[in-house]
Amino acid sequence: MKLFRAGCLVLLPTFSTALPSRDVSPAPVHACSGPSFKQPEIAGAQILSITAREFLAYSIPSIGLTNLNFCEVNVAYTHPGMNDTVQVQIWLPLNNYNSRFQGVGGGGYAATLGETGLGPAVAEGYATAATDSGTDSMVLTPAGWAFKSPGVVNYDLVRQWAYTSLNELPIIGKAITESFYCSAPVYSYWTGCSNGGRQGLITAQRYPEHYDGILANAPAMLASDWLPAAFWGQIVASSLPGPMPSACEFDAITAASVKACDGLDKVMDGVLSALDLCTFNPQTLVGQSFHCSTTNTTQTFTSKAATIVQKIWEGPTTPNGTSLWNGYSKDAAIAALVTDIGQPGAITLATTWMQYFVTKNPSLDVSTMTLEQFYSYFTSSVAEYSELADGADPNLSPFKHAGGKMLTWHGSADSLIPVENTIRYYRDVEKGDEDVRDYYRFFVAQGIAHCSGGAGYYPTGSFDALVQWVEKGVEPERLTGTSMTGREQPLCVWPLVARWDGVGDEGVAGSYSCAETF
């Protein structure tokens, strides 16, 4: 350790507080070898091992990355008494380090280690880290870690998954980074979507000092409510006579509602941006025919499908009809909420949530759930897990005072986590601090599905906008979204909307202003 410390002093020039540009970033002075890293210190934890190896000219074909050169460090640790093992993986760029640290998040039940998260960050020169939170990396089920013994929830591990691992991740990640480059990172960022969005938000709420900037997209927060709520369509369907309508029929209803409301935002682009103005009633379709391309047949819209869709848009209610939770938007591809029992997606996440965490009965048959049972599971879920796992504390003042900046975008057409969840949270934050936009800004990505996909406008530059805000003080007023066909529209700071100027090219962001109405 002494030799290493001495090495740092000898090899590094004095570090100024200004951000070094890439070409003057310090070359790594530390060998990529596990035993020589300084052990990070974490309260209540014990390091089990630190291993490291160098990767040269490494490729990640699935995300189109090539020629990555980095030192991979794996830190394993435990919390004595918990019988757990947590893995943190850190990638340290060898030749393009930009003096910044980036924590990356997961999806579903996975906190997520792995190259598709770390790769993009290291490609841009970030020292980057992820954690498995001491759980396995199964996205759709917590079966491997939810219980200590059959039917007994491992709350320690749930808490670790929910937030404590997110305190330890940057402590370890930044310590290893500092040890490698002989200097602490100049700026630190978080990026994540879905569970990664929730991880970012809960970090801002509980550990406000860790990051200068947090990008927390389509956050899977409020899990205690929205996971049971995702089951609502199934409950409605089984309360109505007749077979479950086909996915085709649900898709056709979504397409009809987008078509009916497309022009309310004044731009016929196949994207429903004026969510609040759309009053389309699916009952008006009943009896009309539509073409189902998967079966190449002509089918007729049914009243059952129309009722299910309407109720999914309205959101779940108690047995006496009082609203329990918000619904999904009228452009979300909600077929998956009614037809995919056993398939990847919202229903599987909701099913395993109710089996393992709510009823503690992995063989619970959700297909026979009644409205009364649904209501009882919903209320138990909220009672037991909202404090533990929701990540929806609206008090961000510690983050504000720590000088942090946070951005969230959420696709309006999200059919897994309704955009209304984030709107609900942002409203709550704003209620407590009308100056919230000084440090936390929210954007609706019109027509974007869960984290990506959809006919709408994807904000490719959102992370760069966050960096500009943190490092240069450039407040993001709008993000540029690009569709899969190359059309552009701005995403505006919520609640502003992108208003077309009525004359310019509708496919160019410059033809829009951010306004209160369309």
Ligand SMILES: *[C@@H]1O[C@H](CO)[C@@H](O)[C@H](O)[C@H]1NC(C)=O
């Ligand atoms: C500790 O964890 C291991 C592996 O997960 C398990 O085999 C063992 O039974 C656990 N011990 C206790 C005391 O829970």
Ligand SMILES: *[C@@H]1O[C@H](CO)[C@@H](O)[C@H](O)[C@H]1NC(C)=O
């Ligand atoms: C669909 O069905 C129509 C007539 O029923 C037929 O003419 C057409 O070839 C079919 N298309 C495909 C792709 O099978």
Ligand SMILES: *[C@@H]1O[C@H](CO)[C@@H](O)[C@H](O)[C@H]1NC(C)=O
């Ligand atoms: C409906 O149910 C909710 C929740 O159980 C209860 O708070 C409310 O008072 C009920 N309303 C009526 C009209 O019964």
Ligand SMILES: [Ca+2]
């Ligand atoms: Ca439109």
